[in-house]
Amino acid sequence: MTRGENNPIRVGVLGARGRMGATVVRAVEAAPDLEVVAALDAGDELSALTGARAEVVVDFTHPDAVLDNLRFLVENGIAAVVGTTGFTEERLSTVREWLRDKPGLGVLVAPNFALGAVLAMRFAQQAARFYESVEIIELHHNRKADAPSGTAAHTARLVAEARREAGLKPGADATTSEVDGARGALVDEVRVHSVRLPGLVAHEEILFGQEGETLTIRHDSMDRTSFMPGVLLGVREVLGRPGLTVGLENVLDL
Numbered sequence: 001m002t003r004g005e006n007n008p009i010r011v012g013v014l015g016a017r018g019r020m021g022a023t024v025v026r027a028v029e030a031a032p033d034l035e036v037v038a039a040l041d042a043g044d045e046l047s048a049l050t051g052a053r054a055e056v057v058v059d060f061t062h063p064d065a066v067l068d069n070l071r072f073l074v075e076n077g078i079a080a081v082v083g084t085t086g087f088t089e090e091r092l093s094t095v096r097e098w099l100r101d102k103p104g105l106g107v108l109v110a111p112n113f114a115l116g117a118v119l120a121m122r123f124a125q126q127a128a129r130f131y132e133s134v135e136i137i138e139l140h141h142n143r144k145a146d147a148p149s150g151t152a153a154h155t156a157r158l159v160a161e162a163r164r165e166a167g168l169k170p171g172a173d174a175t176t177s178e179v180d181g182a183r184g185a186l187v188d189e190v191r192v193h194s195v196r197l198p199g200l201v202a203h204e205e206i207l208f209g210q211e212g213e214t215l216t217i218r219h220d221s222m223d224r225t226s227f228m229p230g231v232l233l234g235v236r237e238v239l240g241r242p243g244l245t246v247g248l249e250n251v252l253d254l
């Protein structure tokens with residue numbers, strides 16, 4: 001039977017009382033082809049997801065919790081759409097390993113579900129080989145759990161890879177840091193600066209420079225609803241995408 005209003009996809013949400021999770025619950029409830037069958041938060045039993053026969057679970061929890069959640073989901077044959085940060089290459093390999101025993105099961109991990117953020121990363125990748133130097137500034141609300149942001153780390157790796165492919169060395173400067181951290185953190189040889197302020201939501205600038213000019217690519221999420229079209233697309237697509245997909249760009253086919 002085709003999926004739709006008469007046969008909605010059964011969705012579970014982890015982190016359902018959090019900033020993102022609560023927004024996801026509202027967005028899924030508003031979509032006629034999707035149904036929230038479980039909304040869980042810290043302290044709740046994951047077995048409620050199997051009890052509710054969830055087909056896809058959306059995880060916006062905490063970097064310390066997400067891997068245990070994912071192991072449970074994969075073991076129980078439940079597809080996952082994951083926005084939670086903290087996915088190193090090592091963690092992604094672990095998930096790939098788990099999925100090897102589960103043909104047909106899909107997991108989507110996306111550092112950022114906002115369309116503009118995905119486009120900004122792609123534009124930065126394209127610009128990377130034309131400029132001598134690049135630095136990233138990410139700006140977030142002051143309740144954010146981690147730094148640098150998953151998006152900034154992902155962007156840094158994409159830009160660094162594009163620069164390496166073009167044979168470029170990391171940009172040079174003549175600056176000596178008088179204070180630790182003054183020049184940001186190095187992610188794959190790209191400097192990343194993290195700003196935390198109440199009033200912000202999620203913002204990223206990728207700055208390129210060479211003699212006589214700079215290029216700034218900036219994306220702003222002013223509201224968490226900006227992530228919802230990407231999350232809902234992920235929920236609809238993940239059931240037909242076996243294995244691990246990293247990045248919404250692969251679902252959008254950019």
Ligand SMILES: NC(=O)C1=CN([C@@H]2O[C@H](COP(=O)(O)OP(=O)(O)OC[C@H]3O[C@@H](n4cnc5c(N)ncnc54)[C@H](OP(=O)(O)O)[C@@H]3O)[C@@H](O)[C@H]2O)C=CC1
Pocket residue numbers: 014015016017018019020021040041042043060061062063065066069082083084085086110111112113114145150227
């Ligand atoms: N990919 C993307 O597009 C986006 C990703 N994010 C990422 O999503 C994550 C969550 O962000 P945000 O919503 O702002 O954070 P919040 O702290 O607002 O929400 C997280 C929620 O998850 C709960 N939680 C913690 N551990 C567990 C667990 N084991 N099982 C179920 N629930 C749990 C927390 O409960 P308690 O507070 O009691 O611990 C809290 O209610 C972060 O990693 C963030 O970077 C955010 C926005 C967009």
Ligand SMILES: O=C(O)C1=N[C@H](C(=O)O)C[C@H](O)C1
Pocket residue numbers: 085111112140144145148149150151152201202203
């Ligand atoms: O914590 C957040 O808010 C966000 N987290 C993600 C990240 O770390 O990149 C995505 C977005 O920036 C919002």
